[in-house]
Amino acid sequence: MLMIQKFLTLIVFFLTWQLTAKANFSYDANCTDAYKAILDLRMNDARSLIQKEKQQNPQNGIIILLENYVDYFSLLASENKADYERLKDLRSARLSALEGNDSNSPFYLYAQAEIYLQWSFLKAKFGDYVSSGFDAKKANGLLHDNEEKYPGFVPDQISLALVNVVFGSIPASFKSVTRFLGMSGNAQAGVKKLEELKADLPKTKFAFYNSEVIFFICTIDINVLHNNNDYPRLISMLNEMGSSSLLKTYVQGLIASKTAHNDDVITYLEARPRTGDYVKVPSINYMLGCAKLCRLNNETPTPLYDFINEYRGINYIKDAYLKLGYFYLLQNDQGKYEYFVRQVKTKGYTIDSKDQQALWEANDTKPDLDLLKARFYxxxxxxxxxxxxxxxxxxxxxxxxxxxxxxxxxxxxxxxxxxxxxxxxxxxxxxxxxxxxxxxxxxxxxxxxxxxxxxxxxxxxxxxxxxxxxxxxxxxxxxxxxxxxxxxxxxxxxx
Structure with a gap:
């Protein structure tokens, strides 16, 4: 009888231990450091830290979320269509894995919502608009459910603000899609909420989210709200991000290019970290090449060549070829100008409006040189x-x-x-x-x-x-x- 009691006690202990190991969402030191590495775009470091956490705490649900973060920021950086097709099926597997974790944690619904939201953004970027809309709707539902259970949970509030921006900034020509999905939003209110959250982050245990919130505020302000007079404020905000962050460098260049601070574009992007620890961001070379062309000082826009050679995405290829053609036209090299104009007609895609415009110009009469120079200046x-x-x-x-x-x-x-x-x-x-x-x-x-x-x-x-x-x-x-x-x-x- 005593042996049976001991045996039952061991079984109960074992089952309790299993449940405890399973019921786990912990942003411990490994996970926090991995998250920071991802936001720096140091993906090799991030993967090593995630692997370390797998060995030490294999049931930690944050691991699954961080692996999705790695894919999310890697695809945003590379815009590689083949990688997108290869990785997108991992979404469902990760969501299934999260469903088996601790349902009593505020991270339980949030982590699922975040994966839906990240893949919604990626699907939109790669043209899967209908599926993107459904993922955004699913994320929104999960976030609101989580808000009811855990009011004021900071990660939840960040993502809810993003959803508000997304559905509040959909162009008028796509409003039928939002009506079909039963979604609405307010971009201004979403950004205001993000700024409020940023101010409060230092007072919470989620201060490490600061870089991601800054990334969202800056890119939304420039790309969605088109606040082209916010350059000093946004650059000042970006200075809070670490000096080792390639993401920071990219956003600095983006904001400078969108607000016509051309010399700053070149300064920021040429000072970027370049070691093999970082994921490649081909669009940095595109921005840098365009910026060098705008100076019209005979400096060959070599980064445009680098962009064309390493980029595996679908946007700005035609525009890059056209910019190279215009460079040689301004150098009075008619042969190279005609060569690159032919490339515009045969290479790349016409999904983005810049590439559509590049194809129009390639098929039009050669531009007037004074007007072309005035345009670049x-x-x-x-x-x-x-x-x-x-x-x-x-x-x-x-x-x-x-x-x-x-x-x-x-x-x-x-x-x-x-x-x-x-x-x-x-x-x-x-x-x-x-x-x-x-x-x-x-x-x-x-x-x-x-x-x-x-x-x-x-x-x-x-x-x-x-x-x-x-x-x-x-x-x-x-x-x-x-x-x-x-x-x-x-x-x-x-x-």
Whole structure:
């Protein structure tokens, strides 16, 4: 009898130990260090730390989440379509593995939601939009369920804010999808929540999330809200990220390029960490090559070659070839210009609007050199040089209608950026008058730009008139992008 009792006691102890080992979500030292390595894009270090945790605490559910983080940031960095196809089936296996973990932990539903959310972003990036929407909806449901069980759980709040941004920033032309999914959001409210969470993070045990929250705030501010005057604030925020972070370098370059701080783009990206510990980020070479081209100082945009050679994704290939062609055109090397223009026509894809535009230009008449130089100077934020390139010129100095329209448009853009709004509006209006019935985007974007000027002046009546004028110009380049921006403008002013 005593032997039976001892045996039963051992069985109970063993089962209890198993349950305890299974019921485990722990962001211990290994996991926290692995997470930080992932946010630095040091994936080899991250994998080593995850393997160490597997040996020491194999039932820790955070391991599964971190493995998904590795794939998520690796795919964001590489944009490798083949890797995406190879890895996407791991989503279901990881979700199944998480379901067997501790259902009484606040990480239980959160970790599942985070995997759904990360794959939603990846699916959207690689064009699987319907599946992306369903994953986002599933993530949202799990996050709200978790919020009811564990109010104020910080990781949950971060992801809920992201969902709010995602569904609040879907272009007007895709609103039918959000209605079908029964989802809605508010991008401004989502960003405000992220900023509140960032301020509170140091007071919590989740302070290590700071870099990820900064990444979200900065990329949303630039890519979604288009706040191009936030450069100093965002750069200051990024300085909180570690000096060893390649992700920090990438975002610094992105923000500088989107806000026309061209010399800073080059400074940031050339100082990036380059050891084999980091995952490759081909888009850094794309940004760097474009930035060097904008300086127009005869510096060969070698990084564009590197981008083309190492990139295995689907975006910006045509644009990179076109930029190389324009570099050689400005060097008076007609042979190389024609070679790269031929590559634009045969290489890459036309999913992104930049690549669509590159193909349009490759099939069009060769650009006017003064206008091309003014365009690159403008894109780099060298507004004085851009204006000097068009000094004493107006539309009558050009033969092609395309170039007449572009001259007015470029002058409008330069005056707009330098605060000479009266001159900007006059030149924009000329571009609209000359170009409304053409395929070029200049007229529609000129109308959109005048709308923004009047919106900033709180003259919402005129702003609405010009946003509607932009919408009424059809059949031009960047049609979807400009229409979406005009609709967003009308929404902002309540029309």
């Amino acid at each position: 403008f894109d780099g934020g060298y507004y004085g040089k851009a204006l000097a390139q068009l000094a004493n010129k107006d539309e009558s100095d050009f033969k092609l209608l395309r170039d007449k329209i572009e001259c007015c448009y470029r002058l409008g853009r330069i005056y707009d950026k330098t605060g000479k709004y009266g001159d900007a509006i006059l030149n924009y209006q000329k571009a609209i008058r000359l170009g409304s019935s053409t395929k070029y985007y200049f007229a529609a974007n000129a109308a959109l730009s005048i709308g923004k000027i009047y919106e900033d002046k709180k003259d919402f009546k005129r702003a609405g008139d010009y946003y509607n004028q932009a919408l009424n110009i059809h059949g031009h380049q960047y049609q979807t992008d400009i229409d979406n921006d005009a609709k967003a403008g009308l929404k902002r002013i309540g029309q």
